[in-house]
Amino acid sequence: MVLSVSDLSVARGGIPVLEGVSLRLGPGEALVLRGPNGIGKTTMLRTVAGLQPPLSGAIEAAPESLVYAGHADGIKATLTVEENLSFWAQVFGSKDVSAAVDAFDLDPLRRRPAGALSAGQKRRLGLARLLVTGRTIWVLDEPTVSLDVDAVAMFAGAVRAHLAEGGAALIATHIDLRIPEARIFDLAPYRAAPLGLDDFDGAFL
Amino acid sequence: MRAGGGFGLGLAFFLIVVVLVPFGVGPQSALLSTIAPGILWLGALLACLLSLDRILALDWEDGSLDLLATSPLPMEGIVSVKALAHWLTTGLPLVLAAPVLGILLNLPAPGFGWLVVSLALGTPALSVIGTFGAALTVGLKRGGLLLSLLVLPLYMPTLIFGAEVARRGAEGMALGTPLALLAGITCGTIALLPFASAAVLRVNLR
Numbered sequence: 001m002v003l004s005v006s007d008l009s010v011a012r013g014g015i016p017v018l019e020g021v022s023l024r025l026g027p028g029e030a031l032v033l034r035g036p037n038g039i040g041k042t043t044m045l046r047t048v049a050g051l052q053p054p055l056s057g058a059i060e061a062a063p064e065s066l067v068y069a070g071h072a073d074g075i076k077a078t079l080t081v082e083e084n085l086s087f088w089a090q091v092f093g094s095k096d097v098s099a100a101v102d103a104f105d106l107d108p109l110r111r112r113p114a115g116a117l118s119a120g121q122k123r124r125l126g127l128a129r130l131l132v133t134g135r136t137i138w139v140l141d142e143p144t145v146s147l148d149v150d151a152v153a154m155f156a157g158a159v160r161a162h163l164a165e166g167g168a169a170l171i172a173t174h175i176d177l178r179i180p181e182a183r184i185f186d187l188a189p190y191r192a193a194p195l196g197l198d199d200f201d202g203a204f205l
Numbered sequence: 206m207r208a209g210g211g212f213g214l215g216l217a218f219f220l221i222v223v224v225l226v227p228f229g230v231g232p233q234s235a236l237l238s239t240i241a242p243g244i245l246w247l248g249a250l251l252a253c254l255l256s257l258d259r260i261l262a263l264d265w266e267d268g269s270l271d272l273l274a275t276s277p278l279p280m281e282g283i284v285s286v287k288a289l290a291h292w293l294t295t296g297l298p299l300v301l302a303a304p305v306l307g308i309l310l311n312l313p314a315p316g317f318g319w320l321v322v323s324l325a326l327g328t329p330a331l332s333v334i335g336t337f338g339a340a341l342t343v344g345l346k347r348g349g350l351l352l353s354l355l356v357l358p359l360y361m362p363t364l365i366f367g368a369e370v371a372r373r374g375a376e377g378m379a380l381g382t383p384l385a386l387l388a389g390i391t392c393g394t395i396a397l398l399p400f401a402s403a404a405v406l407r408v409n410l411r
Contacts, residue, residue: 046271046411049275050274050275051271051274051275051410051411052410052411053411064277066275067275068271068272068275069272070268070271070272071268072266072267072268072269072271073267073268074264074267074268074269074271074272074273075267075269076267076269077267088272088276091273091276091277091278092276092277093277129272133276
């Protein structure tokens with residue numbers, strides 16, 4: 001078991017959005033989170049990544065095993081593709097970026113400033129960052145935004161390779177990733193009950 | 206520093222402020238040399254303030270702050286390095302430029318050394334306190350003015366003792382006490398404020 005979430009409740013802006021979510025993720029498993037806009041997919045992933053505390057419930061994962069990728073890619077526009085990747089490789093204590101470059105076909109763009117990349121190319125660079133981190137659990141929020149069909153296949157290939165090496169992935173997405181190993185986890189049944197309006201604190205939310 | 210941190214912006218601002226003062230005060234060299242240490246310190250402080258909102262805002266916008274927060278680096282280390290980078294690009298050039306600008310303000314000869322010493326000791330505190338202010342206001346739209354309002358009162362002790370060291374140095378008086386206090390403030394802020402900045406940043410990233 002690499003990641004275990006039990007009875008998790010999360011809030012966005014002080015308002016509970018999800019409650020009672022429990023899921024388990026073993027080595028080589030991927031879970032695709034589904035649910036309508038606003039259900040709390042991003043909030044839940046940020047909570048799992050440790051960026052915000054849960055309202056209640058527990059998240060268990062080995063320390064330093066998670067890597068988070070959100071809506072923004074964290075790319076410095078004035079650095080080249082290779083410099084961007086090398087920076088994150090250094091942050092995560094790894095050296096080699098060539099595997100990440102190859103996995104997302106970034107080799108022709110290596111020396112190009114990241115600011116000159118298209119939206120899809122930037123996203124590919126942001127996803128290539130996952131490979132240089134060497135972390136076991138990928139927590140991905142809408143990873144396929146602005147990717148074309150080929151790039152989505154590239155991404156699916158990278159995820160499958162990661163799973164084959166015993167990694168795990170928790171992915172929020174709306175499209176079919178074509179990853180046969182992935183299970184679908186629908187968040188709709190876990191929508192939190194609305195707050196009572198007589199609640200004094202509720203008046204400030 | 207290719208990342209557009211505005212290197213040299215603070216320095217140019219410092220230069221212009223100090224050049225403008227003699228125009229405002231008039232060509233009275235005795236008066237100028239009296240107010241020179243204070244003007245130089247105030248100019249350095251305002252120049253420092255100018256670039257504070259860029260310390261964390263760019264990383265917030267492109268999402269790197271979230272990613273850094275989930276990386277193995279401790280948040281305290283991140284804000285310390287951010288403060289160091291701010292000092293190297295803003296504080297250090299100000300320290301080096303101050304003696305040259307001292308000539309424009311007719312700073313008395315013994316004051317040059319002590320001006321550099323006081324700025325070298327004081328500007329790291331300005332960067333560390335400024336990083337704390339930047340952490341407080343990160344994510345706020347147009348938080349620049351709020352940042353200035355929050356940070357300027359915190360700059361007061363550094364300004365008081367820093368300008369005092371420079372003034373006493375220029376007049377050839379004993380300056381051990383303000384120098385020790387200035388160094389103490391800087392050491393204290395460097396030791397303690399990164400923890401506060403990191404805690405504030407964690408709250409702001411939620």
